[in-house]
Amino acid sequence: MKIGCHVSISGSIDKAVDNAVERECSAFQIFTRNPRGWHAKELTDEDIANFKSKLKTSKIDRLATCAHMPYLPNLATPKDEGFEKSVQTLIKEVERCAQLGIPYLVTHLGSHLGTGEEGGIKRLIKGLTKAGKTKNDVVILLENTAGQKNSVGSSFKQLGEIFNQLKPAKKFGVCFDTCHAFVAGYDLRTEEKVNETFDEFDKYVGIKNLKILHLNDAKGDIGCNLDRHYHLGLGGIGEKGITAVVKFANKRKIPIILETPIDDDRDDFKNIKKAKEFA
Numbered sequence: 001m002k003i004g005c006h007v008s009i010s011g012s013i014d015k016a017v018d019n020a021v022e023r024e025c026s027a028f029q030i031f032t033r034n035p036r037g038w039h040a041k042e043l044t045d046e047d048i049a050n051f052k053s054k055l056k057t058s059k060i061d062r063l064a065t066c067a068h069m070p071y072l073p074n075l076a077t078p079k080d081e082g083f084e085k086s087v088q089t090l091i092k093e094v095e096r097c098a099q100l101g102i103p104y105l106v107t108h109l110g111s112h113l114g115t116g117e118e119g120g121i122k123r124l125i126k127g128l129t130k131a132g133k134t135k136n137d138v139v140i141l142l143e144n145t146a147g148q149k150n151s152v153g154s155s156f157k158q159l160g161e162i163f164n165q166l167k168p169a170k171k172f173g174v175c176f177d178t179c180h181a182f183v184a185g186y187d188l189r190t191e192e193k194v195n196e197t198f199d200e201f202d203k204y205v206g207i208k209n210l211k212i213l214h215l216n217d218a219k220g221d222i223g224c225n226l227d228r229h230y231h232l233g234l235g236g237i238g239e240k241g242i243t244a245v246v247k248f249a250n251k252r253k254i255p256i257i258l259e260t261p262i263d264d265d266r267d268d269f270k271n272i273k274k275a276k277e278f279a
């Protein structure tokens with residue numbers, strides 16, 4: 001099984017690999033820079049060399065690593081300036097992944113800010129297509145969303161409609177977030193429900209396009225649209241459901257990434273251990 005969590009790059013980007021190894025990860029996710037700002041300092045040759053050599057000496061498969069887009073970009077925004085900035089950031093992040101040898105970049109689909117889904121989806125596809133034209137092997141992964149107000153891509157049907165319009169196809173894939181799916185109304189509480197939910201996902205999006213699984217339990221209940229991640233087995237999805245998802249992903253060799261909280265109950269070490277136990 002390939003499993004790990006989102007790890008910090010604090011200090012320098014190669015520290016991410018140390019953090020992953022320390023947590024006994026066989027997969028991991030990073031932000032390539034501060035996720036809360038627009039600005040990103042260029043990666044130096046030294047940053048890139050250090051990251052790559054540490055990854056090589058670790059036992060972690062490069063193909064089980066991914067980066068996540070920063071928080072500010074909104075690819076569905078109706079504001080022209082914000083849209084341009086968002087697309088430029090996406091392109092930049094794709095290029096940074098290429099520099100680091102990271103194969104996947106996870107992105108959210110954005111918010112139309114109340115101006116309607118149709119326009120939001122049009123802009124989103126335009127922006128993604130532009131980033132898909134960059135000359136490298138990085139695959140942009142569309143992440144299903146929790147279904148917050150005005151957000152795009154919480155239903156598998158809509159996610160599939162968007163995904164199927166993206167070209168070239170080999171530059172795009174999807175990331176399935178269990179918390180987001182559950183709070184968007186897809187049941188994942190039993191093995192039977194997990195299979196039903198993934199059947200529906202397969203129908204619209206295609207399991208073969210699923211490259212990374214974000215394994216998070218949900219603080220809220222099914223359909224609440226609340227994007228609050230929780231410790232594995234202790235949230236709305238529960239132990240039975242999380243176990244079934246882990247087995248589903250393992251059978252298909254899909255890397256599992258945890259984005260679970262760190263608090264008095266558990267940290268990343270404990271959640272990763274739990275996931276291995278469930279498997």
Ligand code: MN
Pocket residue numbers: 068106108143
């Ligand atoms: Mn995400």
Ligand code: MN
Pocket residue numbers: 143177214259
């Ligand atoms: Mn996620």
Ligand code: ZN
Pocket residue numbers: 177179180227228229
């Ligand atoms: Zn989330």
